[in-house]
Amino acid sequence: xxxxxxxxxxxxxxxxxxxxxxxxxxxxxxxxxxxxxxxxxxxxxxxxxxxxxxxxxxxxxxxxxxxxxxxxxxxxxxxxxxxxxxxxxxxxxxxxxxxxxxxxxxxxxxxxxxxxxxxxxxxxxxxxxxxxxxxxxxxxxxxxxxxxxxxxxxxxxxxxxxxxxxxxxxxxxxxxxxxxxxxxxxxxxxxxxxxxxxxxxxxxxxxxxxxxxxxxxxxxxxxxxxxxxxxxxxxxxxxxxxxxxxxxxxxxxxxxxxxxxxxxxxxxxxxxxxxxxxxxxxxxxxxxxxxxxxxxxxxxxxxxxxxxxxxxxxxxxxxxxxxxxxxxxxxxxxxxxxxxxxxxxxxxxxxxxxxxxxxxxxxxxxxxxxxxxxxxxxxxxxxxxxxxxxxxxxxxxxxxxxxxxxxxxxxxxxxxxxxxxxxxxxxxxxxxxxxxx
Numbered sequence: 228x229x230x231x232x233x234x235x236x237x238x239x240x241x242x243x244x245x246x247x248x249x250x251x252x253x254x255x256x257x258x259x260x261x262x263x264x265x266x267x268x269x270x271x272x273x274x275x276x277x278x279x280x281x282x283x284x285x286x287x288x289x290x291x292x293x294x295x296x297x298x299x300x301x302x303x304x305x306x307x308x309x310x311x312x313x314x315x316x317x318x319x320x321x322x323x324x325x326x327x328x329x330x331x332x333x334x335x336x337x338x339x340x341x342x343x344x345x346x347x348x349x350x351x352x353x354x355x356x357x358x359x360x361x362x363x364x365x366x367x368x369x370x371x372x373x374x375x376x377x378x379x380x381x382x383x384x385x386x387x388x389x390x391x392x393x394x395x396x397x398x399x400x401x402x403x404x405x406x407x408x409x410x411x412x413x414x415x416x417x418x419x420x421x422x423x424x425x426x427x428x429x430x431x432x433x434x435x436x437x438x439x440x441x442x443x444x445x446x447x448x449x450x451x452x453x454x455x456x457x458x459x460x461x462x463x464x465x466x467x468x469x470x471x472x473x474x475x476x477x478x479x480x481x482x483x484x485x486x487x488x489x490x491x492x493x494x495x496x497x498x499x500x501x502x503x504x505x506x507x508x509x510x511x512x513x514x515x516x517x518x519x520x521x522x523x524x525x526x527x528x529x530x531x532x533x534x535x536x537x538x539x540x541x542x543x544x545x546x547x548x549x550x551x552x553x554x555x556x557x558x559x560x561x562x563x564x565x566x567x568x569x570x571x572x573x574x575x576x577x578x579x580x581x582x583x584x585x586x587x588x589x590x591x592x593x594x595x596x597x598x599x600x601x602x603x604x605x606x607x608x609x610x611x612x613x614x615x616x617x618x619x620x621x622x623x624x625x626x627x628x629x630x631x632x633x634x635x636x637x638x639x640x641x642x643x644x645x646x647x648x649x650x651x652x653x654x655x656x657x658x659x660x661x662x663x664x
Contacts, residue, residue, distance in 0.1 A: 239326045240300060258300065265303045279311045287319055292496075294503045295323050302326065324643070391615055396478045400454035443482050448472065481618065508559070515548075515555050522548040526599065545599050553596055556631060557589065562638040576641045588634065595627040 242255040271282060286307060295301050301323030308316050322332055342348045386394075396402065424438045431437070455471040497513035500506070522544040529537040557564045562574045563585065569575050573585050598620050 240302060243300060244297070244323075244325055260300055264296075264299055267303060267305045269305065269307065271307060271309050279309050280313075282309060283307060283311055283317050290319065290321060292499055294500075295321070390479070394477070397473075397476045399451060399476065399478060400458070401451070401478070439482060439484055443480070447480065451476075481621075512555070512559075515551050518544070518548040518551045522599070549596050549599070553593060556592060556596075560631070560638065561634045562642070563589065563634075574638070574641075578637050578641070585634075588630065592627060592631065595623055598623060 238257075239255065241257055241260050243258045244253055245256050246252070247254050269286070271286075277285075286305070290305065295303065303321050305319040305321070306316065307319065311317060320336065326332065327335070337350055340350055342350055419442075421435075424435055427433075427438050428435055449466075452470060452472050453466045455473070456466050456469070459471060461469070461471065494513055494516050497509045497516065501509035501513065522541070525537065525541045525544045529541045564572055565574050566572065570577060570582055570585075573582065577585065579585065601616070601620055
């Protein structure tokens with residue numbers, strides 16, 4: 228049974244999303260649900276030389292490349308009767324976003340389930356590790372941890388400012404000669420299992436960042452120890468047992484971790500959705516990715532061959548990509564720059580009461596979008612090193628993306644509410660006090 232708060236979501240499982248012939252708007256219409264059209268139990272060959280976990284991953288991946296049938300209620304359930312490392316079987320519940328946002332749907336699914344030990348009880352939600360640890364330490368211990376975090380943050384800020392002004396790195400075998408930033412670069416990457424990192428994290432009661440930094444520091448230490456041993460003409464067999472590192476080495480490094488698939492998959496996804504849904508917006512979105520890749524390729528070519536032709540090519544491609552991206556940011560992702568809006572050049576519905584924040588954000592996004600100019604003109608600002616300047620620009624890009632996400636999610640949520648895809652308040656399937664007893 229589902230409580231009263233979740234019944235609107237339950238009703239959508241029995242409804243179709245159709246276009247009203249009178250005004251052309253979308254509306255929900257009740258229909259008869261045939262479970263045979265929604266519950267799928269695929270036949271899986273367990274004798275294949277592929278791990279069960281990989282089979283489930285591939286199945287879910289292929290499922291994302293297909294679209295739901297708009298002539299039926301927009302959901303389906305896939306039951307995979309295959310034992311994996313974490314479960315006896317797997318259920319994949321695919322639901323169209325028009326039926327609700329992720330939090331609402333997870334709330335509905337939790338409200339529909341019960342504990343195996345107690346069929347009348349709702350499932351429990353695991354508590355965050357930090358919250359449990361804070362409660363174990365008590366108020367004094369938790370307060371002390373916050374003070375240490377504040378102190379470490381202040382120390383990091385001071386060290387960053389000193390590094391930008393006068394602190395220099397120790398000369399090591401990794402240190403390049405003057406002008407190394409203008410030479411061709413090569414990116415070497417290593418793919419590691421996130422599950423392995425989580426296993427280490429849980430065993431050490433640490434974080435993913437701690438594990439990643441620890442592995443990187445260990446790798447750099449072993450590499451430098453070997454290089455210093457070679458400089459001292461030591462036997463290669465002694466590198467593992469002897470320490471040849473000088474004391475008080477000071478060096479900076481940037482650790483890049485990519486948890487997303489390769490960018491080419493974004494292009495494939497846009498192309499696939501355009502083929503399936505015949506929506507030109509997906510094709511236009513694909514064009515945005517292509518323009519960015521062309522501009523990036525031109526800038527890389529200019530860095531290796533700084534000729535006038537490549538300089539003009541970089542300016543043209545980068546300017547075209549920037550205009551393309553700004554248009555998509557504001558019009559498609561943020562929903563602003565609407566000349567007919569009740570709010571001047573914004574949109575009709577705004578969550579923030581102060582409109583000036585939106586105008587400042589638009590200017591802020593434009594400024595950070597043109598940061599590529601530095602890669603062409605090679606600015607130098609006093610004592611600030613070029614590598615530090617590149618780090619600052621990369622940090623600004625991270626800030627821009629987080630800033631962009633806020634207005635993107637705001638616009639998406641308002642569209643979902645306006646088209647009856649979601650509600651502004653999300654009920655949770657838990658009661659503060661026991662009832663019905």
